[in-house]
Amino acid sequence: MDKIRSGELAGAVTTMPHKTPSLEFLDESTDEAKAINAVNLVLGENGKLKGYNTDWLGAIGAVKSLIHDLKGKQILVIGAGGAARAAAYGFHKEGAIVSIWNRTSERAKAFAEKMGITQIPDMR
Numbered sequence: 001m002d003k004i005r006s007g008e009l010a011g012a013v014t015t016m017p018h019k020t021p022s023l024e025f026l027d028e029s030t031d032e033a034k035a036i037n038a039v040n041l042v043l044g045e046n047g048k049l050k051g052y053n054t055d056w057l058g059a060i061g062a063v064k065s066l067i068h069d070l071k072g073k074q075i076l077v078i079g080a081g082g083a084a085r086a087a088a089y090g091f092h093k094e095g096a097i098v099s100i101w102n103r104t105s106e107r108a109k110a111f112a113e114k115m116g117i118t119q120i121p122d123m124r
Contacts, residue, residue, distance in 0.1 A: 001049060013040060014042060019040055019081075023037070028050050029052070036089050038085060039052060041054055053086055055087070060087075060090035070091060070095060073097065075096045075097070077098060078102075079101075080111055092116075092117055098117040098118070099119070099120050109121070
């Protein structure tokens with residue numbers, strides 16, 4: 001992060017497990033990154049670090065290549081890590097009816113409540 005801030009590096013792409021912890025080093029982040037609580041791209045500009053999340057764009061792009069209109073479609077996201085939260089965010093933004101399940105129920109519940117989507121507490 002210091003090398004990005006100094007301008008030595010233009011930015012960095014983050015992967016798990018660094019998507020959420022990277023937030024604490026940023027000067028600002030996009031609304032999407034805040035909602036998802038994860039960044040996968042950090043860019044430096046004038047000594048400041050800004051975080052972005054583009055995972056949600058990739059998720060909806062992949063699904064929309066097969067299902068063009070997600071509005072009203074029921075989608076279950078399995079997992080509640082950074083990429084799963086990004087996918088859920090994107091599908092919800094596209095008007096899908098989104099449910100999320102995670103083996104750690106509390107993690108899925110917290111995100112579901114924040115986003116206004118359904119949490120599946122037990123897959124059975």
